[in-house]
Amino acid sequence: xxxxxxxxxxxxxxxxxxxxxxxxxxxxxxxxxxxxxxxxxxxxxxxxxxxxxxxxxxxxxxxxxxxxxxxxxxxxxxxxxxxxxxxxxxxxxxxxxxxxxxxxxxxxxxxxxxxxxxxxxxxxxxxxxxxxxxxxxxxxxxxxxxxxxxxxxxxxxxxxxxxxxxxxxxxxxxxxxxxxxxxxxxxxxxxxxxxxxxxxxxxxxxxxxxxxxxxxxxxxxxxxxxxxxxxxxxxxxxxxxxxxxxxxxxxxxxxxxxxxxxxxxxxxxxxxxxxxxxxxxxxxxxxxxxxxxxxxxxxxxxxxxxxxxxxxxxxxxxxxxxxxxxxxxxxxxxxxxxxxxxxxxxxxxxxxxxxxxxxxxxxxxxxxxxxxxxxxxxxxxxxxxxxxxxxxxxxxxxxxxxxxxxxxxxxxxx
Amino acid sequence: xxxxxxxxxxxxxxxxxxxxxxxxxxxxxxxxxxxxxxxxxxxxxxxxxxxxxxxxxxxxxxxxxxxxxxxxxxxxxxxxxxxxxxxxxxxxxxxxxxxxxxxxxxxxxxxxxxxxxxxxxxxxxxxxxxxxxxxxxxxxxxxxxxxxxxxxxxxxxxxxxxxxxxxxxxxxxxxxxxxxxxxxxxxxxxxxxxxxxxxxxxxxxxxxxxxxxxxxxxxxxxxxxxxxxxxxxxxxxxxxxxxxxxxxxxxxxxxxxxxxxxxxxxxxxxxxxxxxxxxxxxxxxxxxxxxxxxxxxxxxxxxxxxxxxxxxxxxxxxxxxxxxxxxxxxxxxxxxxxxxxxxxxxxxxxxxxxxxxxxxxxxxxxxxxxxxxxxxxxxxxxxxxxxxxxxxxxxxxxxxxxxxxxxxxxxxxx
Numbered sequence: 001x002x003x004x005x006x007x008x009x010x011x012x013x014x015x016x017x018x019x020x021x022x023x024x025x026x027x028x029x030x031x032x033x034x035x036x037x038x039x040x041x042x043x044x045x046x047x048x049x050x051x052x053x054x055x056x057x058x059x060x061x062x063x064x065x066x067x068x069x070x071x072x073x074x075x076x077x078x079x080x081x082x083x084x085x086x087x088x089x090x091x092x093x094x095x096x097x098x099x100x101x102x103x104x105x106x107x108x109x110x111x112x113x114x115x116x117x118x119x120x121x122x123x124x125x126x127x128x129x130x131x132x133x134x135x136x137x138x139x140x141x142x143x144x145x146x147x148x149x150x151x152x153x154x155x156x157x158x159x160x161x162x163x164x165x166x167x168x169x170x171x172x173x174x175x176x177x178x179x180x181x182x183x184x185x186x187x188x189x190x191x192x193x194x195x196x197x198x199x200x201x202x203x204x205x206x207x208x209x210x211x212x213x214x215x216x217x218x219x220x221x222x223x224x225x226x227x228x229x230x231x232x233x234x235x236x237x238x239x240x241x242x243x244x245x246x247x248x249x250x251x252x253x254x255x256x257x258x259x260x261x262x263x264x265x266x267x268x269x270x271x272x273x274x275x276x277x278x279x280x281x282x283x284x285x286x287x288x289x290x291x292x293x294x295x296x297x298x299x300x301x302x303x304x305x306x307x308x309x310x311x312x313x314x315x316x317x318x319x320x321x322x323x324x325x326x327x328x329x330x331x332x333x334x335x336x337x338x339x340x341x342x343x344x345x346x347x348x349x350x351x352x353x354x355x356x357x358x359x360x361x362x363x364x365x366x367x368x369x370x371x372x373x374x375x376x377x378x379x380x381x382x383x384x385x386x387x388x389x390x391x392x393x394x395x396x397x398x399x400x401x402x403x404x405x406x407x408x409x410x411x412x413x414x
Numbered sequence: 415x416x417x418x419x420x421x422x423x424x425x426x427x428x429x430x431x432x433x434x435x436x437x438x439x440x441x442x443x444x445x446x447x448x449x450x451x452x453x454x455x456x457x458x459x460x461x462x463x464x465x466x467x468x469x470x471x472x473x474x475x476x477x478x479x480x481x482x483x484x485x486x487x488x489x490x491x492x493x494x495x496x497x498x499x500x501x502x503x504x505x506x507x508x509x510x511x512x513x514x515x516x517x518x519x520x521x522x523x524x525x526x527x528x529x530x531x532x533x534x535x536x537x538x539x540x541x542x543x544x545x546x547x548x549x550x551x552x553x554x555x556x557x558x559x560x561x562x563x564x565x566x567x568x569x570x571x572x573x574x575x576x577x578x579x580x581x582x583x584x585x586x587x588x589x590x591x592x593x594x595x596x597x598x599x600x601x602x603x604x605x606x607x608x609x610x611x612x613x614x615x616x617x618x619x620x621x622x623x624x625x626x627x628x629x630x631x632x633x634x635x636x637x638x639x640x641x642x643x644x645x646x647x648x649x650x651x652x653x654x655x656x657x658x659x660x661x662x663x664x665x666x667x668x669x670x671x672x673x674x675x676x677x678x679x680x681x682x683x684x685x686x687x688x689x690x691x692x693x694x695x696x697x698x699x700x701x702x703x704x705x706x707x708x709x710x711x712x713x714x715x716x717x718x719x720x721x722x723x724x725x726x727x728x729x730x731x732x733x734x735x736x737x738x739x740x741x742x743x744x745x746x747x748x749x750x751x752x753x754x755x756x757x758x759x760x761x762x763x764x765x766x767x768x769x770x771x772x773x774x775x776x777x778x779x780x781x782x783x784x785x786x787x788x789x790x791x792x793x794x795x796x797x798x799x800x801x802x803x804x805x806x807x808x809x810x811x812x813x814x815x816x817x818x819x820x821x822x823x824x825x826x827x828x
Contacts, residue, residue, distance in 0.1 A: 018772070196802050211606065249828060358432070370828055389804045407777045
């Protein structure tokens with residue numbers, strides 16, 4: 001189908017969905033969960049076709065693993081749909097109404113964004129996760145997944161559309177762009193007449209391209225160049241544990257640490273504690289001059305690019321600073337405004353770090369790995385915004401909403 | 415100066431301003447008001463130069479009037495700065511903190527957006543209004559005004575920077591892009607490394623160009639294709655008064671009505687009451703077939719473009735519908751999601767209209783002209799957002815903010 005026409009249908013469906021009410025939306029989510037539970041075999045077969053094509057084209061094992069579905073993974077996805085269903089509906093809430101001096105009664109009512117475009121790569125679970133979050137928050141979604149997962153996506157979007165129909169909602173509440181050429185992504189990015197926001201989910205290049213080329217408003221998510229700063233007043237054992245967790249518990253995710261900053265007064269003592277932990281995963285240490293003089297053969301010399309790198313791997317940049325002040329400047333210069341942590345016993349340093357570091361989440365004495373919708377109590381997450389506009393940090397259901405002013409008058413003119 | 419360098423300086427200043435505190439910011443606003451009060455003569459002289467150049471290049475009288483400053487206008491601008499100063503500071507507020515099951519204490523703290531780029535046309539008052547709102551909300555602004563006002567802008571930005579310095583804040587909290595070529599606007603739109611948001615203020619073409627070409631997030635403001643729908647159950651006298659107000663009280667602004675939709679059952683009676691009012695300003699009526707058959711010589715035939723037109727003039731499109739349902743569909747298709755009104759005595763029609771019309775402000779029995787930061791009680795306004803992302807409707811100080819999560823831990827790892 002023509003993408004403009006798909007946009008038009010999505011917009012039309014969005015007006016119906018916006019006033020569908022919570023019960024109707026939950027009925028549709030339940031129907032989706034049941035549909036996936038009873039007909040998951042179809043999805044698995046389609047996924048096998050994708051896997052065969054991917055293997056034939058020489059896809060790497062790590063990528064193949066992301067693409068692969070299994071009965072267990074599908075069960076997890078269904079459980080996710082049920083969890084989203086159980087969350088409170090953010091739509092319709094009016095946070096107080098006020099009467100103005102002229103008698104107008106004005107309130108701000110929470111409404112869906114409308115039509116959300118999701119551009120993502122070859123992870124078939126995103127297709128259902130994103131659709132469920134959009135549906136619960138009253139938003140229509142247009143999904144544009146990677147070409148490697150096209151058969152999986154066609155199948156599961158077909159199943160979800162059947163479920164929508166069964167629940168009495170327009171099928172066009174969820175649709176897939178089946179053309180996976182670069183042109184189709186480009187066309188979606190220009191569809192500002194019908195699409196209210198684009199959320200790219202994937203690597204840095206994808207996100208930057210979408211931000212650069214889109215006339216539809218974009219929410220940038222998931223770029224994570226995160227730091228752990230070990231202050232001179234840190235509990236060094238705590239600092240070593242936190243750094244180990246922030247770097248090694250899951251290095252491929254955006255809230256993992258990429259760089260440790262260490263106050264020079266404690267650098268030697270701290271590294272003595274931290275390196276044995278990092279050794280467990282043979283973490284490569286890319287060091288400035290001072291760190292190198294401490295670590296010797298264990299470190300390698302960093303290049304300037306290392307200070308801005310998102311490794312997503314068992315690699316860590318190591319930089320020694322003279323003060324908390326220098327650490328804050330370094331973070332504000334090189335960080336991606338995602339998650340930043342200070343480890344210190346010093347009350348004033350802790351408060352200063354919280355105040356001056358410019359990031360979505362700033363931690364005192366805890367791992368950056370907590371930046372996550374579930375950990376923060378949002379109940380779900382469509383991504384972690386690293387921009388300041390609209391939403392910042394983990395985006396739950398209420399970050400997928402907007403407001404409208406409703407005004408009750410009795411003939412007022414101005 | 416190179417625009418990248420200007421961006422870098424602005425970003426550096428933004429970190430200082432973000433933690434400057436309310437008293438400091440108010441001190442700077444007071445210094446600006448005093449500076450403009452004591453040295454307004456310099457601004458007037460610079461403005462005279464702009465006016466001479468503009469007249470020589472054949473600028474139209476209405477545009478010349480927008481460009482012109484006077485002692486009275488400057489007094490009004492100074493009063494505006496003082497009003498902004500008196501508003502509560504939105505920054506620093508934490509709307510409750512929660513302890514998570516793992517003991518992390520998490521709060522959302524209100525913070526400035528950072529660096530705001532304002533692209534606007536030849537209205538020198540915008541230079542001060544925008545700078546004052548940004549300063550109060552802790553944001554650095556980079557101003558890029560129209561070339562016709564360049565001398566006025568250079569002068570007043572110079573005065574404001576002097577005032578900032580006097581108050582002990584970085585001069586770079588307010589800066590002007592002095593190069594008014596198209597290239598400089600383009601460069602600003604690509605400065606996503608340093609600029610957090612762009613707010614274009616001006617005509618539709620300017621706004622669409624910025625939305626299309628910018629990699630910096632944009633807030634679209636001020637496109638207004640607004641409707642008044644006269645329901646079959648309307649108080650027709652009230653409807654005529656409201657339409658007259660919505661169309662004629664200030665036709666050049668974005669919350670003025672461009673189109674009246676009339677239920678066919680009351681079309682003839684309503685037009686009998688409304689046309690004599692509209693006659694006072696000789697409003698041109700562009701009509702569909704049915705309206706034309708009622709109005710005869712008083713109307714002219716509408717072309718399809720009329721249903722999407724923002725006239726900003728004494729022109730009104732007139733369209734007759736068969737139902738409230740048809741009116742809602744028409745508005746959702748042709749409106750710009752700004753301000754929409756229904757005039758009715760019917761409770762259910764009123765609620766349905768509020769529910770289903772997709773716009774920043776939806777009115778029952780009141781004029782669309784009320785959509786305004788002052789009328790809504792925000793105390794100030796930098797524009798009226800017609801998008802759903804980040805802010806919708808009149809944007810006051812709190813719409814110029816973002817949040818950051820602050821997290822107090824005691825060694826937690828995940």
